[in-house]
Amino acid sequence: MATAESILFKEHTENQGAPVMSICHLYKSFEDNHVLTDFNLELFKGENMVVLGKSGSGKSVLIKCIIGLLRADEGTIKVFGENIPDLNDEELDKIRTKIGFLFQSNALYDSMTVRQNLEFPLRRHWIKVSQQEVDAMVTNALNDVGLIHTIDMMPEELSGGMRKRIALARTLILKPEIILYDEPTTGLDPVTGREIIRLMVEIKKKYNTSSLIISHDMNCVRMASDRIVVLLDGICYANGNYEELTNNQDPKVKQFFE
Amino acid sequence: MIKQNANNIKLGIFVLAGLIFLILILYMIGRNRNLFGSNFILKVEFENVQGLKAGNNVRYAGIDVGTVKRINLINDTVTEVIMTIGDKAKTIIRKNAIASIATDGLVGNKVVNITSAKQASALAEDGDVLRSKKPLDTDDMLRTLSRTNNDVAFIAENLKTTVSRLNNSTALWNILNDKALPHNLQLSAYHIRLATAKANSIVNDLYAIVSNVKNGGGSLGAILTDTAFAYNLNMAVTKIETVSDHADTLSLQLSHLVTGIQSDVNHGSGIVNALLKDSGMVIKLNESLDNVQKGTDGFNQNMEALKHNFLFRGYFRKIESKKKQEGKQVTTAR
Amino acid sequence: MKQISSLNAALNEAGDISRFTGRFLSHWFKPRYEVAEFFRQCFIIGYKSLPLVGLTGFIMGLVLTMQLRPSMVDYGVESQLPAIVSIALIREIGPVITALIFAGKIGSSIGAELGSMRVTEQIDAMEVSGTNPFKYLVVTRVFAATCMLPVLVMLSDAIALYGCYLGVNIRGDTSFNLFWTQVFDNLAFYDVLPAFVKTFFFGFAVGIIGCYKGYNSRKGTEGVGRSANSAVVVSSIIIFVLDLLAVQITDLLGFY
Numbered sequence A: 001m002a003t004a005e006s007i008l009f010k011e012h013t014e015n016q017g018a019p020v021m022s023i024c025h026l027y028k029s030f031e032d033n034h035v036l037t038d039f040n041l042e043l044f045k046g047e048n049m050v051v052l053g054k055s056g057s058g059k060s061v062l063i064k065c066i067i068g069l070l071r072a073d074e075g076t077i078k079v080f081g082e083n084i085p086d087l088n089d090e091e092l093d094k095i096r097t098k099i100g101f102l103f104q105s106n107a108l109y110d111s112m113t114v115r116q117n118l119e120f121p122l123r124r125h126w127i128k129v130s131q132q133e134v135d136a137m138v139t140n141a142l143n144d145v146g147l148i149h150t151i152d153m154m155p156e157e158l159s160g161g162m163r164k165r166i167a168l169a170r171t172l173i174l175k176p177e178i179i180l181y182d183e184p185t186t187g188l189d190p191v192t193g194r195e196i197i198r199l200m201v202e203i204k205k206k207y208n209t210s211s212l213i214i215s216h217d218m219n220c221v222r223m224a225s226d227r228i229v230v231l232l233d234g235i236c237y238a239n240g241n242y243e244e245l246t247n248n249q250d251p252k253v254k255q256f257f258e
Numbered sequence B: 001m002i003k004q005n006a007n008n009i010k011l012g013i014f015v016l017a018g019l020i021f022l023i024l025i026l027y028m029i030g031r032n033r034n035l036f037g038s039n040f041i042l043k044v045e046f047e048n049v050q051g052l053k054a055g056n057n058v059r060y061a062g063i064d065v066g067t068v069k070r071i072n073l074i075n076d077t078v079t080e081v082i083m084t085i086g087d088k089a090k091t092i093i094r095k096n097a098i099a100s101i102a103t104d105g106l107v108g109n110k111v112v113n114i115t116s117a118k119q120a121s122a123l124a125e126d127g128d129v130l131r132s133k134k135p136l137d138t139d140d141m142l143r144t145l146s147r148t149n150n151d152v153a154f155i156a157e158n159l160k161t162t163v164s165r166l167n168n169s170t171a172l173w174n175i176l177n178d179k180a181l182p183h184n185l186q187l188s189a190y191h192i193r194l195a196t197a198k199a200n201s202i203v204n205d206l207y208a209i210v211s212n213v214k215n216g217g218g219s220l221g222a223i224l225t226d227t228a229f230a231y232n233l234n235m236a237v238t239k240i241e242t243v244s245d246h247a248d249t250l251s252l253q254l255s256h257l258v259t260g261i262q263s264d265v266n267h268g269s270g271i272v273n274a275l276l277k278d279s280g281m282v283i284k285l286n287e288s289l290d291n292v293q294k295g296t297d298g299f300n301q302n303m304e305a306l307k308h309n310f311l312f313r314g315y316f317r318k319i320e321s322k323k324k325q326e327g328k329q330v331t332t333a334r
Numbered sequence C: 001m002k003q004i005s006s007l008n009a010a011l012n013e014a015g016d017i018s019r020f021t022g023r024f025l026s027h028w029f030k031p032r033y034e035v036a037e038f039f040r041q042c043f044i045i046g047y048k049s050l051p052l053v054g055l056t057g058f059i060m061g062l063v064l065t066m067q068l069r070p071s072m073v074d075y076g077v078e079s080q081l082p083a084i085v086s087i088a089l090i091r092e093i094g095p096v097i098t099a100l101i102f103a104g105k106i107g108s109s110i111g112a113e114l115g116s117m118r119v120t121e122q123i124d125a126m127e128v129s130g131t132n133p134f135k136y137l138v139v140t141r142v143f144a145a146t147c148m149l150p151v152l153v154m155l156s157d158a159i160a161l162y163g164c165y166l167g168v169n170i171r172g173d174t175s176f177n178l179f180w181t182q183v184f185d186n187l188a189f190y191d192v193l194p195a196f197v198k199t200f201f202f203g204f205a206v207g208i209i210g211c212y213k214g215y216n217s218r219k220g221t222e223g224v225g226r227s228a229n230s231a232v233v234v235s236s237i238i239i240f241v242l243d244l245l246a247v248q249i250t251d252l253l254g255f256y
Helices: A002-016 A059-067 A089-096 A114-125 A131-145 A160-172 A190-207 A218-224 A242-246 B002-032 B087-091 B138-168 B170-177 B182-215 B220-225 B227-266 B271-277 B279-308 B311-333 C002-029 C035-045 C047-074 C078-119 C122-128 C133-170 C176-186 C189-215 C220-252
Strands: A021-030 A033-043 A048-052 A074-079 A099-102 A178-182 A210-215 A227-232 A235-240 B039-046 B057-060 B063-073 B079-086 B098-103 B110-115 B128-132
Touching (some): A021 A059, A033 A048, A033 A059, A033 A235, A048 A059, A048 A190, A210 A218, B002 C035, B002 C176, B039 B063, B039 B087, B057 B079, B138 B227, B138 B279, C035 C047, C078 C176, C189 C220
Parallel strands (some): A048 A227, B039 B128
Antiparallel strands (some): A021 A033, B057 B063
C-alpha cells in the first residue's frame, strides 16, 4: 500500500514538474488562537486540490495568506518561485494577476454593472488594451460561464448562482494560472452547486489551470478533486485522492466521508 | 460615456462658480484697499496720532480716497503717517491741504481727514508732506467751560438780587401807586415786549447749544482716562444745574412781578403808570438782559467747542425735557 | 479601570488615524493616480452636496440677519447689519456650518459605503484583482473631499449673503448696490483667507475620518452602521477642534 502510494506520488511529480505553489511550515495565529501550525502543501500544474476542513479550522485564513490579504507569521508560501510574505505591494500586485480568487461572498462591486465588474481588473492591469480587446475579453469570459445576456445588469438583479458565475467570470478574465476558490458552493442549492462545480472542472480543462478549492461540501470534493488535503488542528492531517481518503480508517478523517 | 461627460461639465461649472466667487471677494477687498490700480504716497506728521492704525481710511471732503499705509515714530514728539492715496484724488489734493485725525462716528475707527486750504497752491505729488492740524483738546475746552459757568452763575445771582430788591422796595411800590397815563403804559408794554424778545433769543441760543451738543460726537477715550477731568466735569455740571435753578427762580419772580403789574393795571391803581414813566428803569433792565446775553454768548461758544462731547448729551436732554414740561405747564396755566 | 481602558482605546484610535493619514499621504504622492475616479468622486461629493449646502447656507444667512436685527436696532446701528452678518458668515458660520453639513452627508456616506464594501469583501476583491483599494477608494475620496469643501463653502457663503440681503430687505429697504458696498467695505483679506484655508482642513478631516471608519469597519450590518455614525461624530468634533486651532493660529499671526 505504502509503496503504491509513493509510486503514485512519484508519477505525479514527474508528470507535473515543479509545483506551481508550495507552502512550507506555515504559522498563523490571531492573538492566542493558533490557526495554522506548521502547515505544508504543494500544488502542481493542472491539478484541482481540495482543502477539506471543519468551519473555523483555518481554511479561509490559509488562502488569504496565499493571496497576501493576511500576512503569515512564519514560513514560506512560494508561488511561481516568489515568496509571498517577502513581496512589497507592487510585486504582490504583479503576482496576483496570475492568481484568481473566488470569494465566498462573491464580492461583486454592487455599484457597477456586470460589464464594469468584469472590466475592473482589466483596467487595472493592462492600461494599454484597446476598448475592443476589453470588450472581447469580457464577452469571452461571460460566454465561458454562459451569462452573456446579463452584461448590462446590476449584481443585485441576479440570482445567487448567477452571481457566483459572474464572480467566476471576473476571476477568469485575467487568465490566471492558479485559481483559489473559497467555498464555491456554500449558500447555493445542490443543483446550482453542481453546475458551479461542473463549470470549475470545465475551466480547469480548458485553460489548464491549477485550483485550490476550500470546501466542506462532499459533492464538491468528490466531483472536483484530483487530490484532497484534510486540514485539521492547523496541520495537513491527511492527503490523497478521493478513494484513498474514503478508505482511510482514521476516525478524524473518516468523519468527513460518512 | 455621454452621462460621464455631462457630469464632468456640471462639476466644472460647480468648481468654477466657487472659484469665481472667491476671486470676486478677494478682488473687491483688494480694490477697497487700493491694492490694484495705481496710487501715490502722501505723508503727514502729527504729535499724537490718537490710536490711528495702518489700514484706516483717508478722506477728502468726506470721501474715501485712500488708506493709511504705515505709521512711523520719527522722534519723541513727531509721528509720521504714510498714506496711500488713489490716483483719482491726484487732481484734487493740493500741496497746502491740511490733514487732521478724527473719529468716524461715535466710537468708530479713526480716520485721517484731508481738507483743502483756502489759498491756491500746486497739486500734491508723490511723497509730499502735508500740513497737520492739532486735534481739539477736550481738557482745554472744559477748563474754559468751567470758567464761563462761574461767570454765568455770578450774573444770574446778581440779576436775582436786583429783581428781589425791585420786588421788595416800598419806594418802588409808592412810585407805582401814582396815577397813570394810559399811553405811557402802552409805551412800557412795548419796551417789555422788546425785553421779552431778548429773553426769547437767549432761550433760542440755549436751545441751539443744547441741540448742537445733542448732535455732537467726541473723544470718549480721552474723557474716560482723565480723572481730573471727570472732577471738572462734575463741577461744571453741578454749576450748570445751579444756574438753571437760579434761572427758574428768576423767571418765577419775573412772572410774579408781571402778575402784580397786571393786577395793578386791572385795578386801575397807579403803580404801573409810575413804573412805565420811569424809562431809566426799563433801560437798566434792558442792560442787565444784554449782560445776560453776553454771558450766554460766551457760554454758547464753549458749548460749541464741547459739541463733540457726548457725555453732556444726557444732561442736556434732561434740561430740554424739563423745559418742555415747564412750557406745557405755562400753556396749561393759560 | 474602565476609564483607563477607554482612554487606551481612544489613544489607540488616534494613533491608528494618524497612521492612516500617513498612509494616505504616501499613497497620494506616489503614482499611479486614479484621475477618472477622482473626478467621479468630486462630482458625487461636491456637486451632489450643493443643493443641501445651498439650502442650509441660504437659511443661515436669512435667519442670522433676522435674529440680529432687533439688537442692532436697539444699538441704533441697523445700517451695519449687512457688515456684521457678512463678517460672521464668511469668517465662521459659513465654513463651520457647511463643514458640519458636509460631515453629516459625506462623512456618513463614505463611512457606510466603504464599510459595506469592507464587509462584503469588495475591498479584498479589489486588492486581489491587483487594484490598490487604498488608492482607488481612499485617496480619491479624501482628496475629493479636501478639494470640494472649499468650493462648497464659497458657494454657500455667496448664497448665505444673498439670504442676508433678502433678510435685510424684509423690514428695511437696502438696494443691492448699497448692500454690496457695505459688505465689501467691511471685509478684509484676513477675514476671507484664513476661513478659506481652514476649509481645506475641514474637508480633509471629513474625508479621512469617513474613510478610516469605513475602511476599518467591523463585520456585520451593525459594524457598517457604527462606521457611518462614528464617522460623522468624530469628524464633527475634529471640525470644531480644527476651528479652535485655526482661530488661535490666525490670532497668533496677527490676523484679527
